[in-house]
Amino acid sequence: MKYIKYKNYSNTYVFDTKKKWKTIWIFWWIHWNEIAWVNIIKKLIKKIESWKLKLLSWKLILVLCNEWAILVWQREIKYNLNRLFKEKYLNNDSKEYEIKRVKKLSEIIKEVDILFDIHSVSSKSVPFMFAENVWNEIKIASNIYNWKIVIWWGKIAWDIISWDTDSYAHNLWKTAFTIECWNHNYSKASEVGFNSSINLLKEFWLIKKWNIKNKNKLELIEMYKIKTTKTWNFKFVKWIYNFKEIKTWELIWYSSKEKLYAKEDFIILLPNYWKLKKWLEIFYFWRKLKI
Numbered sequence: 001m002k003y004i005k006y007k008n009y010s011n012t013y014v015f016d017t018k019k020k021w022k023t024i025w026i027f028w029w030i031h032w033n034e035i036a037w038v039n040i041i042k043k044l045i046k047k048i049e050s051w052k053l054k055l056l057s058w059k060l061i062l063v064l065c066n067e068w069a070i071l072v073w074q075r076e077i078k079y080n081l082n083r084l085f086k087e088k089y090l091n092n093d094s095k096e097y098e099i100k101r102v103k104k105l106s107e108i109i110k111e112v113d114i115l116f117d118i119h120s121v122s123s124k125s126v127p128f129m130f131a132e133n134v135w136n137e138i139k140i141a142s143n144i145y146n147w148k149i150v151i152w153w154g155k156i157a158w159d160i161i162s163w164d165t166d167s168y169a170h171n172l173w174k175t176a177f178t179i180e181c182w183n184h185n186y187s188k189a190s191e192v193g194f195n196s197s198i199n200l201l202k203e204f205w206l207i208k209k210w211n212i213k214n215k216n217k218l219e220l221i222e223m224y225k226i227k228t229t230k231t232w233n234f235k236f237v238k239w240i241y242n243f244k245e246i247k248t249w250e251l252i253w254y255s256s257k258e259k260l261y262a263k264e265d266f267i268i269l270l271p272n273y274w275k276l277k278k279w280l281e282i283f284y285f286w287r288k289l290k291i
Helices: 036-049 065-072 097-111 137-144 153-157 166-171 186-205
Strands: 010-018 023-028 059-064 114-121 128-130 148-151 175-183 219-228 234-236 244-246 250-255 260-263 266-269 281-289
Touching: 023 036, 023 097, 023 186, 036 059, 036 114, 036 186, 059 097, 059 234, 097 166, 114 166, 114 186, 137 175, 137 250, 166 175, 175 186, 175 244, 175 250, 219 266
Parallel strands: 023 059, 023 114, 114 175, 128 148, 148 219
Antiparallel strands: 010 059, 128 175, 219 281, 234 250, 244 266, 250 260, 266 281
Protein backbone atom coordinates (compact mmCIF):
# COMPACT_ATOMS: atom_id res chain seq x y z
CA MET A 1 0.00 0.00 0.00
CA LYS A 2 1.56 3.30 -1.06
CA TYR A 3 1.34 6.48 0.93
CA ILE A 4 0.27 9.76 -0.57
CA LYS A 5 0.68 13.37 0.44
CA TYR A 6 -2.57 14.64 1.84
CA LYS A 7 -3.52 17.52 -0.41
CA ASN A 8 -4.23 20.10 2.32
CA TYR A 9 -1.27 19.44 4.60
CA SER A 10 2.46 18.84 4.10
CA ASN A 11 4.48 16.03 5.65
CA THR A 12 1.37 13.91 6.07
CA TYR A 13 1.13 10.22 5.20
CA VAL A 14 -2.22 8.69 4.30
CA PHE A 15 -3.02 4.96 4.25
CA ASP A 16 -6.54 4.51 2.94
CA THR A 17 -8.08 1.03 2.77
CA LYS A 18 -11.11 2.40 0.87
CA LYS A 19 -13.19 0.63 3.53
CA LYS A 20 -13.77 3.82 5.36
CA TRP A 21 -15.73 3.77 8.57
CA LYS A 22 -13.65 6.09 10.67
CA THR A 23 -10.31 7.87 10.49
CA ILE A 24 -7.39 7.62 12.90
CA TRP A 25 -4.83 10.40 12.98
CA ILE A 26 -1.45 9.95 14.69
CA PHE A 27 0.29 13.23 15.50
CA TRP A 28 4.07 13.18 15.88
CA TRP A 29 6.97 15.55 16.46
CA ILE A 30 5.13 18.54 17.91
CA HIS A 31 8.35 19.40 19.78
CA TRP A 32 11.72 19.07 18.02
CA ASN A 33 13.63 17.62 21.01
CA GLU A 34 11.22 14.68 21.33
CA ILE A 35 13.18 12.62 18.84
CA ALA A 36 12.02 9.08 19.68
CA TRP A 37 9.09 9.43 17.29
CA VAL A 38 11.29 9.63 14.20
CA ASN A 39 12.10 5.92 14.51
CA ILE A 40 8.54 5.05 15.51
CA ILE A 41 6.93 6.59 12.45
CA LYS A 42 9.64 5.37 10.06
CA LYS A 43 9.16 1.83 11.34
CA LEU A 44 5.36 2.09 11.14
CA ILE A 45 5.46 3.40 7.57
CA LYS A 46 7.95 0.71 6.51
CA LYS A 47 5.82 -2.10 7.99
CA ILE A 48 2.67 -0.85 6.24
CA GLU A 49 4.30 -0.19 2.84
CA SER A 50 5.98 -3.61 2.82
CA TRP A 51 2.66 -5.28 3.71
CA LYS A 52 4.16 -6.77 6.87
CA LEU A 53 1.45 -4.81 8.62
CA LYS A 54 -1.76 -5.05 6.63
CA LEU A 55 -4.53 -2.55 7.30
CA LEU A 56 -7.97 -4.15 7.10
CA SER A 57 -10.23 -1.11 7.26
CA TRP A 58 -10.50 2.58 8.06
CA LYS A 59 -8.08 5.35 7.08
CA LEU A 60 -4.81 5.95 8.95
CA ILE A 61 -3.13 9.34 8.66
CA LEU A 62 0.27 10.25 10.15
CA VAL A 63 0.93 13.96 10.66
CA LEU A 64 4.31 15.61 11.26
CA CYS A 65 3.24 18.64 13.28
CA ASN A 66 6.11 21.08 13.71
CA GLU A 67 8.14 21.33 10.51
CA TRP A 68 9.95 24.63 11.06
CA ALA A 69 11.11 23.80 14.58
CA ILE A 70 12.58 20.56 13.26
CA LEU A 71 14.41 22.37 10.45
CA VAL A 72 16.13 24.77 12.89
CA TRP A 73 16.61 22.18 15.67
CA GLN A 74 14.52 24.02 18.25
CA ARG A 75 11.76 22.73 20.50
CA GLU A 76 9.67 25.67 19.30
CA ILE A 77 10.11 28.76 17.13
CA LYS A 78 8.39 31.22 19.47
CA TYR A 79 5.42 29.47 21.11
CA ASN A 80 4.76 26.01 22.49
CA LEU A 81 2.64 24.60 19.66
CA ASN A 82 0.87 22.27 22.07
CA ARG A 83 -0.52 25.17 24.12
CA LEU A 84 -2.20 27.09 21.29
CA PHE A 85 -5.41 25.12 20.71
CA LYS A 86 -7.66 27.89 21.99
CA GLU A 87 -9.98 30.34 20.27
CA LYS A 88 -7.74 33.37 20.97
CA TYR A 89 -5.08 31.72 18.79
CA LEU A 90 -7.29 29.85 16.34
CA ASN A 91 -9.06 33.11 15.43
CA ASN A 92 -5.85 35.12 15.37
CA ASP A 93 -4.55 36.62 12.10
CA SER A 94 -0.95 36.58 13.32
CA LYS A 95 1.69 35.53 10.82
CA GLU A 96 3.76 33.83 13.53
CA TYR A 97 4.57 30.28 12.42
CA GLU A 98 3.05 28.40 15.36
CA ILE A 99 -0.17 30.43 15.20
CA LYS A 100 -0.58 29.61 11.51
CA ARG A 101 0.32 25.97 12.06
CA VAL A 102 -2.12 25.45 14.92
CA LYS A 103 -4.94 26.56 12.63
CA LYS A 104 -4.02 23.79 10.17
CA LEU A 105 -3.76 21.20 12.93
CA SER A 106 -7.10 22.25 14.40
CA GLU A 107 -8.70 21.66 10.98
CA ILE A 108 -7.22 18.16 11.03
CA ILE A 109 -8.59 17.44 14.51
CA LYS A 110 -12.07 18.48 13.42
CA GLU A 111 -11.96 15.74 10.75
CA VAL A 112 -10.64 13.03 13.03
CA ASP A 113 -12.52 10.19 14.74
CA ILE A 114 -9.64 9.00 16.92
CA LEU A 115 -6.53 11.05 17.70
CA PHE A 116 -3.28 9.62 19.06
CA ASP A 117 -0.64 12.21 19.98
CA ILE A 118 2.91 10.95 20.58
CA HIS A 119 5.40 12.63 22.94
CA SER A 120 8.38 11.97 25.22
CA VAL A 121 9.65 13.84 28.29
CA SER A 122 12.84 15.67 29.28
CA SER A 123 12.99 14.47 32.89
CA LYS A 124 13.58 11.01 34.32
CA SER A 125 10.35 9.10 33.74
CA VAL A 126 8.47 5.95 32.86
CA PRO A 127 5.86 5.84 30.06
CA PHE A 128 2.32 7.04 30.77
CA MET A 129 -0.84 7.92 28.89
CA PHE A 130 -3.40 10.68 29.22
CA ALA A 131 -7.04 9.64 28.96
CA GLU A 132 -10.21 11.29 30.17
CA ASN A 133 -12.67 9.58 32.50
CA VAL A 134 -15.37 9.57 29.81
CA TRP A 135 -16.97 6.86 27.70
CA ASN A 136 -14.64 3.85 27.83
CA GLU A 137 -11.38 5.73 27.25
CA ILE A 138 -9.63 4.36 30.34
CA LYS A 139 -10.25 0.77 29.25
CA ILE A 140 -9.09 1.54 25.70
CA ALA A 141 -5.99 3.33 27.02
CA SER A 142 -5.09 0.32 29.18
CA ASN A 143 -5.27 -1.90 26.07
CA ILE A 144 -3.00 0.48 24.17
CA TYR A 145 -0.41 0.71 26.94
CA ASN A 146 -1.11 -0.97 30.24
CA TRP A 147 0.92 0.86 32.87
CA LYS A 148 0.25 4.39 34.16
CA ILE A 149 -2.87 6.20 32.96
CA VAL A 150 -3.41 9.84 33.97
CA ILE A 151 -6.93 11.33 34.06
CA TRP A 152 -8.52 14.78 34.50
CA TRP A 153 -5.81 16.69 32.62
CA GLY A 154 -8.44 18.39 30.49
CA LYS A 155 -10.88 18.96 33.35
CA ILE A 156 -8.40 20.60 35.71
CA ALA A 157 -6.06 22.32 33.27
CA TRP A 158 -8.34 23.60 30.49
CA ASP A 159 -8.79 27.15 31.83
CA ILE A 160 -5.14 27.44 32.86
CA ILE A 161 -2.71 25.86 30.41
CA SER A 162 -4.16 22.78 28.78
CA TRP A 163 -4.78 24.11 25.28
CA ASP A 164 -3.25 21.03 23.69
CA THR A 165 -4.30 18.56 21.00
CA ASP A 166 -5.84 16.09 23.44
CA SER A 167 -7.99 18.64 25.30
CA TYR A 168 -9.04 20.37 22.08
CA ALA A 169 -10.15 17.05 20.59
CA HIS A 170 -12.12 16.16 23.72
CA ASN A 171 -13.77 19.57 23.62
CA LEU A 172 -15.03 18.58 20.16
CA TRP A 173 -16.33 15.25 21.56
CA LYS A 174 -13.59 13.25 19.85
CA THR A 175 -11.81 10.19 21.23
CA ALA A 176 -8.22 11.18 21.94
CA PHE A 177 -5.13 9.90 23.73
CA THR A 178 -1.67 11.29 24.38
CA ILE A 179 1.26 9.05 25.28
CA GLU A 180 4.52 10.18 26.89
CA CYS A 181 7.32 7.63 26.42
CA TRP A 182 10.28 7.63 28.73
CA ASN A 183 13.01 10.24 28.33
CA HIS A 184 13.65 11.68 24.84
CA ASN A 185 16.95 9.84 24.37
CA TYR A 186 16.16 6.59 26.15
CA SER A 187 16.49 3.63 23.80
CA LYS A 188 13.21 2.01 24.87
CA ALA A 189 11.14 5.12 24.08
CA SER A 190 10.86 4.18 20.40
CA GLU A 191 9.89 0.62 21.29
CA VAL A 192 7.13 1.80 23.63
CA GLY A 193 5.81 4.26 21.05
CA PHE A 194 5.78 1.71 18.23
CA ASN A 195 4.12 -1.00 20.36
CA SER A 196 1.50 1.48 21.56
CA SER A 197 0.75 2.56 18.00
CA ILE A 198 0.33 -1.09 16.99
CA ASN A 199 -2.01 -1.72 19.91
CA LEU A 200 -4.01 1.36 18.93
CA LEU A 201 -4.52 -0.06 15.43
CA LYS A 202 -5.48 -3.43 16.91
CA GLU A 203 -7.91 -1.86 19.39
CA PHE A 204 -9.80 -0.12 16.58
CA TRP A 205 -9.77 -3.12 14.22
CA LEU A 206 -7.33 -1.82 11.62
CA ILE A 207 -5.16 -4.91 12.02
CA LYS A 208 -5.58 -8.46 13.31
CA LYS A 209 -2.18 -9.36 14.66
CA TRP A 210 0.66 -7.67 16.48
CA ASN A 211 -1.15 -7.14 19.77
CA ILE A 212 1.64 -6.44 22.26
CA LYS A 213 1.10 -6.45 26.02
CA ASN A 214 3.44 -5.33 28.75
CA LYS A 215 3.66 -7.02 32.13
CA ASN A 216 3.27 -3.94 34.29
CA LYS A 217 0.47 -3.47 36.77
CA LEU A 218 -2.07 -0.84 35.71
CA GLU A 219 -2.06 2.33 37.80
CA LEU A 220 -4.75 5.02 37.52
CA ILE A 221 -3.53 8.46 38.53
CA GLU A 222 -5.71 11.54 38.97
CA MET A 223 -4.59 15.12 38.39
CA TYR A 224 -6.01 17.58 40.91
CA LYS A 225 -3.85 20.72 40.94
CA ILE A 226 -1.26 22.71 38.94
CA LYS A 227 1.69 24.76 40.14
CA THR A 228 2.64 27.72 37.95
CA THR A 229 5.66 29.98 38.32
CA LYS A 230 5.90 33.71 38.97
CA THR A 231 9.56 33.71 38.03
CA TRP A 232 11.87 31.80 35.68
CA ASN A 233 14.87 32.00 38.03
CA PHE A 234 14.68 28.72 39.97
CA LYS A 235 16.08 25.21 40.06
CA PHE A 236 14.52 21.88 40.97
CA VAL A 237 16.37 19.88 43.59
CA LYS A 238 18.32 17.17 41.84
CA TRP A 239 16.23 14.22 43.06
CA ILE A 240 12.95 15.44 41.55
CA TYR A 241 11.62 13.29 38.68
CA ASN A 242 8.34 12.11 37.14
CA PHE A 243 6.05 10.16 39.48
CA LYS A 244 8.22 10.80 42.53
CA GLU A 245 6.13 10.61 45.69
CA ILE A 246 6.65 13.93 47.49
CA LYS A 247 6.21 14.13 51.25
CA THR A 248 4.92 17.13 53.23
CA TRP A 249 7.67 19.75 53.84
CA GLU A 250 9.98 18.17 51.28
CA LEU A 251 11.99 20.77 49.32
CA ILE A 252 10.95 20.82 45.63
CA TRP A 253 12.71 23.81 44.10
CA TYR A 254 14.52 26.98 45.08
CA SER A 255 15.54 30.37 43.71
CA SER A 256 17.70 33.23 44.98
CA LYS A 257 14.67 34.65 46.80
CA GLU A 258 12.61 31.68 47.96
CA LYS A 259 12.34 27.96 48.54
CA LEU A 260 9.28 25.89 47.73
CA TYR A 261 8.34 23.15 50.20
CA ALA A 262 5.49 20.67 49.75
CA LYS A 263 2.43 21.50 51.84
CA GLU A 264 0.94 18.02 51.37
CA ASP A 265 1.82 14.52 50.24
CA PHE A 266 1.41 14.13 46.47
CA ILE A 267 2.89 12.60 43.32
CA ILE A 268 4.77 15.05 41.10
CA LEU A 269 4.43 14.82 37.34
CA LEU A 270 6.18 16.60 34.45
CA PRO A 271 8.59 18.84 36.37
CA ASN A 272 9.30 21.45 33.71
CA TYR A 273 13.00 22.20 33.20
CA TRP A 274 12.56 23.76 29.76
CA LYS A 275 13.07 27.55 29.44
CA LEU A 276 10.27 28.52 31.75
CA LYS A 277 8.42 31.78 31.34
CA LYS A 278 6.30 33.60 33.90
CA TRP A 279 2.98 31.87 34.66
CA LEU A 280 3.90 28.67 32.84
CA GLU A 281 3.22 25.36 34.56
CA ILE A 282 6.19 23.95 36.44
CA PHE A 283 4.64 20.70 37.70
CA TYR A 284 1.36 18.95 38.44
CA PHE A 285 -0.15 17.36 41.54
CA TRP A 286 -1.37 13.78 41.19
CA ARG A 287 -2.69 11.00 43.42
CA LYS A 288 -3.24 7.29 42.82
CA LEU A 289 -6.79 5.99 42.52
CA LYS A 290 -8.06 2.57 43.45
CA ILE A 291 -8.99 0.51 40.39
